[in-house]
Amino acid sequence: MKANAADQLEVRLAARALGRHGLAHAYGHCSKRLDADHFLVCAPRPMGLIAPGEDGWVVPVQGPLPEGVLGEVRLHQQVYRRRPDVGAVTRSMPPATMALGTARRVPRARHGLGAYFGAGVALWNDPQLVREDARAAAVVDAMGQAPAIVMRGNGLVTAADSLPVAASLAWYLEDAARLELAVLGAGLELSSQVLSADECARRATRDGAIFERMWAWLVAGDPELG
Template sequence: MPAADRDRLIRAANIVADAGLSDAFGHLSIRVASEELEITPPLPLRSLTAATGLVALPLTGDELPDGAPREAWIHRAIASARPEAGAIVRAQPPAVAAMAASGLPLRPLHGHGAFLGDPVPVHDDSRLIRDAESAEAVARTLGSGSAIVLRGNGAVTVAETPEQAVALMWVLERSAEINLRAHSVGNAPIVLSAEEQAWWADRAAELLPRIYRYLEGARAA
């Protein structure tokens, strides 16, 4: 794997942590071949540096490689089901966890929320995803979407690049915050129309890089 790509993934992982989207747990992966990913090791994302070794993660085989996070099954299942997926982020965004615990659907109440689906799919099992069968269930529920909530266990975002996947995780958390605040007022929130959602979704590729640049700037400040 080129050093530039490794550094890119490590930087993305640090940004996830600095944005408050993970705590002690979380991992990112990048596709390096049609049947192989590189994944961050099971360490706090903020602690990763340019010297941190990534773990090669083949998409085949009955066991995970030594050094891989025990939930790397998620990355394998999604990457196998989605050949176009170039990067996957697994994080622990707190407002998303609260939204899932509420039992309310996470729906697009602002433009960027339309990047995530309506509603964002939920894997309705709080247990860790530590086997192929559970991971394949997550991939099926995700389908062709860009995000999935793991009730009681964080969330996953999927994109062509690590930068896009990180930006989507930030959007997911922001959308959950807006949903929680809107529901707290007591009135039924106004959900974007199908036409509005389509308009915003068409602009995701344009806007996600700008969100990532914002997160980079916030980290440097």
């Protein structure tokens, strides 16, 4: 199977955005489901360095990874295999999220962007690389139906119905982590309010082009957008 030009472009835009906004450095990757049996992952190099026109790789949802595809892409493969609702995955290294993860903590829903994780953020309590099918499957099982899982000392995975939403969620969670660290650093944990389930449900809206505006901001200035 071959990915079309529009899908290749969207994956490149998301990859460079994650790098440009400090959510990934030398390591990380993003992908988009093409159909029930295939997904497209970005080129296997630092996302911020992916060149205009540089195509990603088509990967089967079932079976071994194609030669040359990064081993941790098994995480994407297992998400697509276990969650038919997911249309895109990001794997990033956001610094505030990683700082909390070292303490086996995840951000709490203290502000509007945190509301998108009101049902909870999963935690994988193991800092080792995930390059085997069994380990990748275990991470995804721990993730369950959550939109994100923080991997202790090893970054973040987000999953959503589209790549613009998955990339936006990575930024949202990092902003929630930044706020969490600020609250903890100021000694305000006991007095800082956490949104209730009802507040989260009402605040985590998609109305008003919420994700479309975030995506536009994330990709602004990309060389392939002129």
